[in-house]
Amino acid sequence: MRKVGDAAIAGVTVVSLCAGIWLLGGGSASHAPPQPSAAQSGTAPIAPGTAPAAPGAAAPALPPSPPDRIRVPAIRVDAPLMGLGLTPSGSLDVPPAARKNLAGWYEAGTTPGETGTAIVAGHVDNAQGPAVFYRLGALKRGGRIEVDRRDGSVAEFTVDAVEVYDADAFPDEKVYGAAARPELRVITCGGGYSRDTGYQGNVVVFAHLTGSR
Template sequence: MRRLSNTAIASVTVVALCSGAWLLRSGAETHAPPQPSAAQAASPGAAAGREQAAPALPPSPPDRIRIPAIRVNAPLMGLNLTPQGSLDVPPAAKKNLAGWYQAGTTPGETGTAVVAGHVDNAEGPAVFYDLGSLKKGSTVEVQRRDGSVAVFAVDAVEVYDARNFPDEKVYGAARRPELRVITCGGGYSKATGYQGNVVVFAHLTGSR
């Protein structure tokens, strides 16, 4: 399959992830997911790609993502774009399922790979409920179909309002192997659900 540039994705990327049906039913005051602190944002003036990255891996579709610090161990399905240009999402009923943008970069090869998953569903927390609590330096592992595991280190964890989502920063081309892990976050409204997105920025540090 011919892979497309991630910049084709619209800023409403994970709008379908963000209804917050569980919060609507149970009350946002006691069940809101954790949000990243300012300390986990990218350092001001830091040049993208300054940290040393491991050599890129050949393309291979991913099958599973693991984030030990927040107890994530989930299968990955391929995601495409909707007719509106946003990234499609995994079925909400399958709360321990994430997806990757299969028309873009595969995790571990040079470029920016994108993974997205629900923060919750109508029954409770979903695969990336705790994503906002992840810290810089944490490890993200992606098991690939060729038998290798791509290992990434977290560079930053940030939250953006949907109206000011930085498309180029999140989806733009990279000269090294990078990964973005995205879910819903920010403020919450009973009328429209979550108001933004939590984004993890990571780069490849090795493989096994």
């Protein structure tokens, strides 16, 4: 079982994000979403003269407050957030596919900015084309993610790593496990693509809180 805070999420957590319905509907594989390179992995060495993997010290945790919006300037994401629960099978529910510029957060878990691991998920595409996290795999280490919170504050996160995993090798504890500082995971589909099964894995962004305003 995958753990998020005190709640358990089954091993099919984000499978319903991954059908690849745009490609199935006639989109070309040449237009598949970007995938992170090995250089963006949390274990990759930092090349001389480049930014560190996680610039900036971890910021103090914020009090709990539901998030309303996520922004990732480097990949042109500016999207509202809706609360997500669990399906009867125990998997994480997903935003309505028809609303391509909508992401969701696991509202029974940690809120972004408080101590622990907060989870945000969104579609990579829908029947009309690219969706909110289509370019997530292009995000770089050191990138910025901002989350507007309902209490009026903005939680500012710095990207530590961008990784892609096959569905059958998804590192549950690494992605969903408890954290001693405020951390964020942003998840969409990725990896290999098959017309029979859709996307065969997930892109996961790992980030930690480095500021607020």
